[in-house]
Amino acid sequence: MNKNIINIERKFRPEIEGLRIVAALLVAIYHIWFGKVSGGVDVFFVVSGFLITTSIISTINKTGEFKFWPYISKLMKRLFPLAFIIITVILVLSIFFLPLTIFDKTLKEAISSMFYYQNWQLAISNTDYLDANQMKSPLEHYWAMSIQGQFYIIWFILFTCILFGIKKYNLSNGRRLVNLVLGFIFVVSFAYSIYLTKVNQPLAYFITFTRVWEFALGGLLCINLSRIKIPNIAAEIIGWIGLIGLILTGALFDVSTMFPGYIAAWPMTCALLIILSGNKETKYGVKNFLAMPIMIKLGGVSFGIYLWHWVLLSFYKYNISENPGIISGILIIALSIVLSFITTKYIEAPIRNAKSNKVAFKKIGLIALVNILLIAGLYTQNAYLKTADNKELASKDYPGALAVKMKGKLKEMDPKPGFANVFDDLPQSHLDDTNQGLKKSDLKIGTYGKKKDYKATIALVGSSHSEHWLGAVIEAAKENDYRVINITRSGTRFSTGYEDNTLKGQWVKNLENYLKKSDDIDLVLSHVTAADTTKDRIQQQMVDELMKVKNEYGINVLAIRDIPRYEFNVSEELEKSGEKETIKMMNKANNQKDESYWKKLLENEKDLATFDPTEYFKINGEYRPIIGNIVIYRDMDHMTNTYSKTFGPILSEKIKNIVKK
Structure with missing residues (x-):
C-alpha cells in the first residue's frame, strides 16, 4: 500500500x-x-x-x-x-x-x-x-x-x-x-x-x-x-x-x-x-x-x-x-x-x-x-427570586386592569411579576402544553374552570393573541360556574385567510368541524384584528370566520380587539431603561394599526358582540408598561398571564350578558 x-x-x-x-x-x-x-x-x-x-x-x-x-x-x-x-x-x-x-x-x-x-x-x-x-x-x-x-x-x-x-x-x-x-x-x-x-x-x-x-x-x-x-x-x-x-x-x-x-x-x-x-x-x-x-x-x-x-x-x-x-x-x-x-x-x-x-x-x-x-449558584439565586415573586397578589395592592377605573390614588408597590418571572408568565394552556405548536394541524384541547355541573361552556380559539386572554376567561368562569375550553395554535389566526393545503388552513378546518359538531358550546371568543397591520382584508377574514360560527353553527361569539403591539420587547425595555423611558417609547410607537378597521367594524357589524380592551392599556390617555402595579407585557405583543387575570371581572359581565341571551 x-x-x-x-x-x-x-x-x-x-x-x-x-x-x-x-x-x-x-x-x-x-x-x-x-x-x-x-x-x-x-x-x-x-x-x-x-x-x-x-x-x-x-x-x-x-x-x-x-x-x-x-x-x-x-x-x-x-x-x-x-x-x-x-x-x-x-x-x-x-x-x-x-x-x-x-x-x-x-x-x-x-x-x-x-x-x-x-x-x-x-x-x-x-x-x-x-x-x-x-x-x-x-x-x-x-x-x-x-x-x-x-x-x-x-x-x-x-x-x-x-x-x-x-x-x-x-x-x-x-x-x-x-x-x-x-x-x-x-x-x-x-x-x-x-x-x-x-x-x-x-x-x-x-x-x-x-x-x-x-x-x-x-x-x-x-x-x-x-x-x-x-x-x-x-x-x-x-x-x-x-x-x-x-x-x-x-x-x-x-x-x-x-x-x-x-x-x-x-x-x-x-x-x-x-x-x-x-x-x-x-x-x-x-x-x-x-x-x-x-x-x-x-x-x-x-x-x-x-x-x-x-x-x-x-x-x-x-x-x-x-x-x-x-x-x-x-x-x-x-x-x-x-x-x-x-x-x-x-x-x-x-x-x-x-x-x-x-x-x-x-x-x-x-x-x-x-x-x-x-x-x-446562579440557578439557585434565580429560583429564589422566582419563589419570592410567586406570593399571592393582594387585589387591593395589585388590581391590574381594574386600576384604570379605580377612584383615588393607588399605593405604588413593586410591580408583579418580577423581571425574573415576566417572560415565563404564560397562559396555563402553554404551561400544560395544550396550545398547539407550529408543526402539526391537529387540535389540542385544554379544559379549565368547572368541569362538572357547569352552567355554560366558553371556547377560546385562535392564535396566541387569543390564548393570552385565557387567564381572564378562567377568572370570569370562576364567578359564573362556567367550563372553559382552550383551542389555540401559535401564529395561526381563526380566519378564512389560509389555504386549505397548509398546516394553518388544515388547523382552521379542524377547528370549524369541531365547533360544527359540538352541541355543548355556548360562546366562542377570539381576537378579530391584528394590531400590527393596516390590511383590512386580514381583519375581515377573522370577522368572517366568527360570523360563520354564529350564523352557520348557531354559537354566540365575542370578537375581541387585538391589544397594542410594539416593535420592541416592552418588559425588557422596562428593565433596561426604566418606566419613564419605556412610556415615552410606547407612546411614540404606531402600536394599533387596526384603528380604522375597528371603527368600520363597530359601524357595520351591529349583530357582532365586541370587546375593545384598549382603554385598559392606558392611564390618562397614555400607554403604560405597568398598570395597577402589574407588568402588562411579557414581550412585544403578549400580555402577562398576571395582567390577563385581572380582566376577569371585566370579561365576566360581558360574557354573562351574551350567554343569557
Whole structure:
C-alpha cells in the first residue's frame, strides 16, 4: 500500500488565515452597526472543513491509521480553553449586568454551549412562537461552535469508515472514494437545506444537517484544490470578485431569514473563488492582501475575536445603548482583538502546548468546574427570586386592569411579576402544553374552570393573541360556574385567510368541524384584528370566520380587539431603561394599526358582540408598561398571564350578558 493513502497537497495557505479574519470582522461589523448577519459564519464552516480534512488526511497518510483520542484531544485543547473561559466571564458579568428577563435563557445556553448542543436548543426556541422575540443572550453566538463540534465528530466517523473501506478493499485511489462520499454528503445536505429553509427557516438556520454541506465543500476543496488549474489573470479577477462578494453578502441578503438555503451558496462561492485564486502567485491577486503579516497574525486569533465581540456587544446593549455609534463600535472591535490576543496567549496557547494531556485537561477541567459551580449558584439565586415573586397578589395592592377605573390614588408597590418571572408568565394552556405548536394541524384541547355541573361552556380559539386572554376567561368562569375550553395554535389566526393545503388552513378546518359538531358550546371568543397591520382584508377574514360560527353553527361569539403591539420587547425595555423611558417609547410607537378597521367594524357589524380592551392599556390617555402595579407585557405583543387575570371581572359581565341571551 502506498504511504499516501489519500493523495493531497499539504502546504501553508496564508490567504486562508487572512480569509478567517475577514470573516470574523464581517460578523462583528454587521452585528454591531447593522444588526444583521453577514454570512461570515458560513465562511468559517467551509474553512473548518478545509483545514480539518487536510489534518485528518495528513494523519492517515503519515501513520496509516486514524484514532479517536489523539484526534479529539487535540481539538479539545484547541477549542475548549477559550470557549470555556469566555463562558466564565459571561457568567460573572451576568451577576451584575444581565437583565433578569433573560437570566433563565442565558443559564440554559451556558450549559448547552459547554456541551456543544446549543444550536439545537436555539432551533427549538426560535421555532416556538412565544420565544422568538426574546432578547438574545450573550451566548447566542455559540450556536456556530456547537455545529462545529458536532461536525468534527461526524468527520471522525466518516473518515474512519473511509479508511476502513480503503484498507478492506485495498483501494489504490482513496481520493476517488473521498470525493464520492463528500460529494454525496454535499448534495444531500444542500438539497435538505434548501427544502427545510423553505418550510421551516428558523429550524433550518440552526440545525447541523442543513450546514454539513458547507463543511463538505471545504473538504472537497482540500482534496481537489491542487488539481484545479487556472490562468494568472483569471486567478486575480476571481479572487477580488470573491472578496467583494463576500463583504457585500450581508448587504445584499437578509441572511438571518434566508439562510442556509440556496442563498448560502453565495458566500460559499465567494470563499471558493478566494481559495482558488490562492493557487497562483500573482502580482495583483487578493492573496497579496490576505497574506499580509498583519492579516495572518489576526487570522490566528479570529476564533477569539468571534467569541469576544458578541459578549462585549451584548453587555453594551443591555446596559448602555441598543445601537452602538461609530466610536463605541470601533472600541468593541478593538477590545475584542486585544482580549483575543491576551486569552489566546495566556490561556489557550499554554493549554494547547502543554507537555502532556494530563496537564492540559486538568486546567480545562478546572475552568469547566468553575463554570458548573457558577451555573448552579446562579440557578439557585434565580429560583429564589422566582419563589419570592410567586406570593399571592393582594387585589387591593395589585388590581391590574381594574386600576384604570379605580377612584383615588393607588399605593405604588413593586410591580408583579418580577423581571425574573415576566417572560415565563404564560397562559396555563402553554404551561400544560395544550396550545398547539407550529408543526402539526391537529387540535389540542385544554379544559379549565368547572368541569362538572357547569352552567355554560366558553371556547377560546385562535392564535396566541387569543390564548393570552385565557387567564381572564378562567377568572370570569370562576364567578359564573362556567367550563372553559382552550383551542389555540401559535401564529395561526381563526380566519378564512389560509389555504386549505397548509398546516394553518388544515388547523382552521379542524377547528370549524369541531365547533360544527359540538352541541355543548355556548360562546366562542377570539381576537378579530391584528394590531400590527393596516390590511383590512386580514381583519375581515377573522370577522368572517366568527360570523360563520354564529350564523352557520348557531354559537354566540365575542370578537375581541387585538391589544397594542410594539416593535420592541416592552418588559425588557422596562428593565433596561426604566418606566419613564419605556412610556415615552410606547407612546411614540404606531402600536394599533387596526384603528380604522375597528371603527368600520363597530359601524357595520351591529349583530357582532365586541370587546375593545384598549382603554385598559392606558392611564390618562397614555400607554403604560405597568398598570395597577402589574407588568402588562411579557414581550412585544403578549400580555402577562398576571395582567390577563385581572380582566376577569371585566370579561365576566360581558360574557354573562351574551350567554343569557
